[in-house]
Amino acid sequence: MITSHPEYPKEVERLAYTIRYMEDILRKSQEDLQSANIKIQESMANVEYLDSSDSFINILTNSRFFELARTQKESLEAVKQKPYFARIHFQRPNEAEEFLYIGKTSLIHNETFEPIIVDWRSPVANVYYDGRLGDVTYRVREEEYSGHLFAKRQYKIEDGNLVSFQDVDLTTNDDLLQEALSGKADVRLTEIVATIQQEQNEIIRAHLRQPILVQGAAGSGKTTIALHRISYFLYTMGEHFNPEQLMILAPNKLFIDYIGEVLPELGVERICQTTFAEYVQNATGIKLKLQDPNEQLEQLIEGNDHTLPSFNIPKIKGSLQYKELLDRLIKMHEMKLAALFDEDVYIEKYKIMRGSHLKKLFLFEFSYMPIEKRLERIKKVIQTEVKRKAKSVLSSLNARYEEMIGKALNGFRDPDKRREYVTKFIDERDARIPQIKTEIKSTVSTYMRRFEKVKIKTMYRTFLTDRLALRELAPEWSFEEQERFIQAHTKEKWALEDLAALFYLHAQIKGIKEEWKMRVLFIDEVQDYSLFQLAALKSGLETDMFTLVGDLAQGIHSYRSLTEWDSVLKLFPRANFFTLQKSYRTTIEIMEVANQILAKMNENLPLVEPVVRHGKSPSFVQSETFNPKQIKEIYESLKQNGHHSVALICKTSNEAAFFTEMLLNHDIDAEVLTETSELGTSKLLVLPSHLAKGLEFDAVIVAAFSIPYADTVIDRKLLYVALTRAMHELYIVGPTKKAFLL
Numbered sequence: 001m002i003t004s005h006p007e008y009p010k011e012v013e014r015l016a017y018t019i020r021y022m023e024d025i026l027r028k029s030q031e032d033l034q035s036a037n038i039k040i041q042e043s044m045a046n047v048e049y050l051d052s053s054d055s056f057i058n059i060l061t062n063s064r065f066f067e068l069a070r071t072q073k074e075s076l077e078a079v080k081q082k083p084y085f086a087r088i089h090f091q092r093p094n095e096a097e098e099f100l101y102i103g104k105t106s107l108i109h110n111e112t113f114e115p116i117i118v119d120w121r122s123p124v125a126n127v128y129y130d131g132r133l134g135d136v137t138y139r140v141r142e143e144e145y146s147g148h149l150f151a152k153r154q155y156k157i158e159d160g161n162l163v164s165f166q167d168v169d170l171t172t173n174d175d176l177l178q179e180a181l182s183g184k185a186d187v188r189l190t191e192i193v194a195t196i197q198q199e200q201n202e203i204i205r206a207h208l209r210q211p212i213l214v215q216g217a218a219g220s221g222k223t224t225i226a227l228h229r230i231s232y233f234l235y236t237m238g239e240h241f242n243p244e245q246l247m248i249l250a251p252n253k254l255f256i257d258y259i260g261e262v263l264p265e266l267g268v269e270r271i272c273q274t275t276f277a278e279y280v281q282n283a284t285g286i287k288l289k290l291q292d293p294n295e296q297l298e299q300l301i302e303g304n305d306h307t308l309p310s311f312n313i314p315k316i317k318g319s320l321q322y323k324e325l326l327d328r329l330i331k332m333h334e335m336k337l338a339a340l341f342d343e344d345v346y347i348e349k350y351k352i353m354r355g356s357h358l359k360k361l362f363l364f365e366f367s368y369m370p371i372e373k374r375l376e377r378i379k380k381v382i383q384t385e386v387k388r389k390a391k392s393v394l395s396s397l398n399a400r401y402e403e404m405i406g407k408a409l410n411g412f413r414d415p416d417k418r419r420e421y422v423t424k425f426i427d428e429r430d431a432r433i434p435q436i437k438t439e440i441k442s443t444v445s446t447y448m449r450r451f452e453k454v455k456i457k458t459m460y461r462t463f464l465t466d467r468l469a470l471r472e473l474a475p476e477w478s479f480e481e482q483e484r485f486i487q488a489h490t491k492e493k494w495a496l497e498d499l500a501a502l503f504y505l506h507a508q509i510k511g512i513k514e515e516w517k518m519r520v521l522f523i524d525e526v527q528d529y530s531l532f533q534l535a536a537l538k539s540g541l542e543t544d545m546f547t548l549v550g551d552l553a554q555g556i557h558s559y560r561s562l563t564e565w566d567s568v569l570k571l572f573p574r575a576n577f578f579t580l581q582k583s584y585r586t587t588i589e590i591m592e593v594a595n596q597i598l599a600k601m602n603e604n605l606p607l608v609e610p611v612v613r614h615g616k617s618p619s620f621v622q623s624e625t626f627n628p629k630q631i632k633e634i635y636e637s638l639k640q641n642g643h644h645s646v647a648l649i650c651k652t653s654n655e656a657a658f659f660t661e662m663l664l665n666h667d668i669d670a671e672v673l674t675e676t677s678e679l680g681t682s683k684l685l686v687l688p689s690h691l692a693k694g695l696e697f698d699a700v701i702v703a704a705f706s707i708p709y710a711d712t713v714i715d716r717k718l719l720y721v722a723l724t725r726a727m728h729e730l731y732i733v734g735p736t737k738k739a740f741l742l
């Protein structure tokens with residue numbers, strides 16, 4: 001009984017004190033939010049708290065509680081119910097021992113400056129996650145600090161009441177983790193700040209200005225870690241980056257919905273959460289009717305022939321060779337424009353600028369800019385020059401006419417002739433000067449008119465269909481390959497793999513608008529990207545601050561995407577590479593089955609280690625055809641076992657739709673999930689394996705009838721994805737175990 005623990009009364013008092021203080025702050029801040037905030041900031045201005053090197057700004061960001069008080073009353077209320085989840089007993093050199101309580105936000109006493117709660121993202125909190133007890137170090141910015149960690153304690157607090165607490169050391173089983181993992185999924189990812197593991201903590205806090213790439217097993221927490229890293233990033237780098245400059249790319253809308261609620265819980269608002277396809281269309285302004293990205297996959301799955309042609313167009317379009325081809329196309333366009341500078345800039349017959357000089361600016365000095373941005377700059381250069389020279393053109397012309405008129409006045413004895421010439425010069429001047437003035441106004445636009453702006457979509461479409469141009473641009477392709485490429489594009493169709501090309505061309509030719517120029521990217525399921533997609537983002541956004549997480553074993557789109565990480569590491573030479581081998585999602589029993597499939601793959605990935613959590617052994621239920629009654633029985637027993645979310649995972653979308661219809665006809669509350677569906681738990685969710693990627697459910701029924709899983713690259717991965725979605729219970733339903741490669 002926790003109540004008999006000698007420190008129980010002290011802990012209860014501490015919790016009460018914390019909540020009281022929070023209520024106090026809340027009340028005060030409500031009374032006079034603004035002035036309280038200013039007062040707090042002022043009073044803290046000269047304080048050194050926690051880390052002696054912390055700046056005032058840092059103290060303010062540490063003291064997020066006040067910010068929260070200002071902006072979000074609701075989340076503050078939530079924090080109040082569970083102000084902290086852990087405590088460290090810590091001592092810095094030559095200082096007194098202290099107890100630091102770690103929570104989701106920080107709170108500092110505004111008179112004593114005592115840290116009542118320390119934010120989980122603050123430097124010192126790192127020692128909580130870092131594993132070891134004893135002498136430890138942690139970093140504040142680039143400086144290392146040391147200290148002694150005596151003990152770590154974890155708390156379970158519910159509705160503001162202390163339920164239990166426990167000291168943690170290396171030998172204690174991490175009960176909080178066990179408890180967190182045995183929980184029920186409500187088809188939403190949750191925050192895990194209380195139970196972040198050492199290997200995960202390393203990734204969350206890995207060098208923020210450097211790219212990282214994580215190969216992580218199914219259920220190892222990749223998505224969760226990416227989201228926590230965003231939270232950590234904004235906490236630590238909030239002074240330098242706005243949330244709007246951060247973007248998380250997810251595979252589909254269903255997935256965005258799935259992760260959507262965790263970010264606010266982690267104190268992250270306003271970051272861009274989207275899919276690659278949506279982002280590219282927004283950033284380029286090019287709207288396309290895209291082929292369903294899963295259509296090709298489905299064709300591959302349903303077809304009997306799983307071997308791809310050697311000249312596989314989606315794969316080519318994802319390669320760096322394709323980027324090279326487009327570079328040649330861009331160069332061609334650039335040279336065509338450069339040739340237009342062969343003409344000089346004139347106002348009437350006065351040369352204002354040499355074309356060769358402008359060409360040099362275009363090709364060299366401004367070459368760091370996108371092509372059309374260079375033209376805009378050159379236009380400005382000409383404008384300035386015209387403005388500068390127009391005056392002198394006019395004054396020298398006026399002077400010349402003055403001179404000519406003077407000469408005519410003095411040069412002719414015959415008054416008629418004199419009048420004739422003087423009048424002629426005056427008339428000429430009076431006609432010419434206004435004409436020149438008009439010309440001055442239009443010189444720049446007349447000169448620039450020759451540089452027509454391209455429509456990227458049209459340019460790319462021409463590239464896809466122009467035989468002669470392709471021969472010039474892709475001489476390394478055989479005649480047959482060139483023909484295949486052209487023929488594949490006779491009908492106008494747009495596929496996901498074309499988006500990287502469009503984005504790249506747009507970035508190089510027009511440039512990405514500031515509002516879409518993300519500076520920090522987080523990409524989940526990165527194994528489904530092509531190298532060119534990543535390269536296009538990196539060069540178009542001019543940043544390499546990418547957090548990339550993925551799993552090659554789940555690379556079901558490998559006919560067009562990545563199959564290894566080496567090339568990614570070459571593309572991001574500054575990247576740190578991490579691997580995660582432990583799965584937190586699945587029970588040992590389920591992972592054993594999934595590992596059998598993993599072992600059959602070519603990727604040479606080590607088997608996944610489940611964290612120690614036992615459950616029911618997966619059941620195989622034999623059935624020749626899809627039998628809704630049988631599924632109903634399984635579903636009902638799973639519900640009886642207390643599972644919230646249950647999914648029936650099929651091989652294809654067609655099967656999913658067909659099975660759902662049969663289930664509904666038998667009064668089973670089923671719902672087929674598509675990319676745009678909303679996730680709920682009240683029904684039996686039916687979905688194809690490729691859509692289930694990234695999601696998780698309490699219990700899963702994997703079914704395959706007419707199209708069994710074959711021992712092919714794609715099928716092994718699809719099956720592996722399906723099996724690893726289950727947290728607690730798994731059923732496999734089909735004609736034979738062989739249909740599931742078992």
Ligand SMILES: Nc1ncnc2c1ncn2[C@@H]1O[C@H](COP(=O)(O)OP(=O)(O)OP(=O)(O)O)[C@@H](O)[C@H]1O
Nearest residue numbers: 192195196197218219220221222223224584585694
């Ligand atoms: N340290 C942890 N404490 C508690 N739960 C955790 C921890 N790490 C991961 N989990 C849980 O494990 C599950 C899997 O996490 P997540 O979905 O992030 O994994 P993933 O690597 O992205 O999986 P997949 O590759 O299959 O999509 C989630 O329910 C997550 O909450």
